[in-house]
Amino acid sequence: MPGWIFIIVRSLIFILLLFITTKILGKKQISELSFFEYVAGITIGSIAGEVVTGLEANIYHGILAVVIFGFVTWLVDFISLYSKGFRDMIEGKGTVVIKDGKILEENLKKERYTIDELSALLRQKNIFKLADVEFAVLEPRGNLSALLKKENLPLTPKDLQMKMPNEKEPQTVIMDGHIMDEPLRLSGKGRGWLYTELEKLNVTLANVFLGQVDSYGELTVDLYDDKIQVPQPQQRPLLLATLKKTQADLEIFSLQTDCEKSKAMYKKNAALMQETIDKLSPFLNG
Structure with a gap:
């Protein structure tokens, strides 16, 4: 059999073997490496390269060497999970x-x-x-x-004693013009709501590259056609403006009436509305 066929076969075998070995060892092998992981990674790659191109070498010996290095690396990581002294020796200290x-x-x-x-x-x-x-x-x-x-240090809302809403992971409900039903369900929405929101934005489903629902239940979209300007969601700012208008109306009513009882009622409700606005402002501001 020609040598180039051996190289193709061995390459495919070791690509699969290295992929499986890396998957077993975990994400640390493709992130920042410790000294031991760095040495093990280089050695495993060198063994694979040598066996793939060495036509006279025994392929089973190469597979055995990769498996041994992979097992030793996994064993070191396993022991490191339960022994700080061993972990300090292998990975070092800050x-x-x-x-x-x-x-x-x-x-x-x-x-x-x-x-x-x-x-x-x-x-x-x-x-x-x-x-x-x-x-x-x-x-x-x-x-x-x-x-x-x-x-x-930069100022944080906590330093300023500001209340901030808790953010949740946005759910991708549209991808490549297709509705993703599971994320849509997790966001507490349905297809009817989604089509209504798309109609409000004056866009079609087929033109949406990516659509996400945020923790406030608002839909934001990225279109295939970047020339189309999509309006920003206005539900929260609109609600905040409505609350402020209501509070202002209550204060005006309290100034316009001559009835002391009504004046006191309007003032009380205006104060309650202001408290509500103060509590909801972090959630409704943009």
Whole structure:
């Protein structure tokens, strides 16, 4: 049999074998690797390449070697789940390189990192001044975790004591012009509602590349024809505007009436409406 046929057959066998091995080892093999996983990945790839192109080599020996390395890698990951000491030995520990706003030069030298390399890692996190950093750790997988000084931290709604709604995962209900019934059901909607919303947006189902329902029950779409402008959902802003108008009307009524009893009633309900608006504003603002 010609050599090129052997290469095709062996290539297909090892593509399948490596795919199965990687699936068994999990997503860590295609993400950031530990030292051991890095070595194991290179070795498995080298074995596969050698057996695929080595026409005189025994293919079963190559398969056995891949299986052994795959099993050892899986075993190391399994033991690491239950033993911190073993995990620290295999994967290493994080190294503190900035503490209390000061660079720990000795730790930086121990990891063989220069100031330029540290600065580059900080820039990847949009940190351009070392003086802004309170604490930073060089993780075992080579990435940097950094904590800014309190005065440099961005403000959050919690800092401003603002109430924010809980966001849920948006459900993709239309894909490539086809309705996805399961996500539509999970969003608590039906096909009738979907067709009504598409009609409001003045678009056809066939022209929708992607349609999603957010946690507020609003439909947003991306069309095949990017020249068509799709109006943004207005239900929440419209409801908020209606509530504000109602509250303003109640205040006007309280000023216009001469009846003290009616005036007190209008003022009370205007205050209750204002409380409702304050509570719902985080949910209804855009």
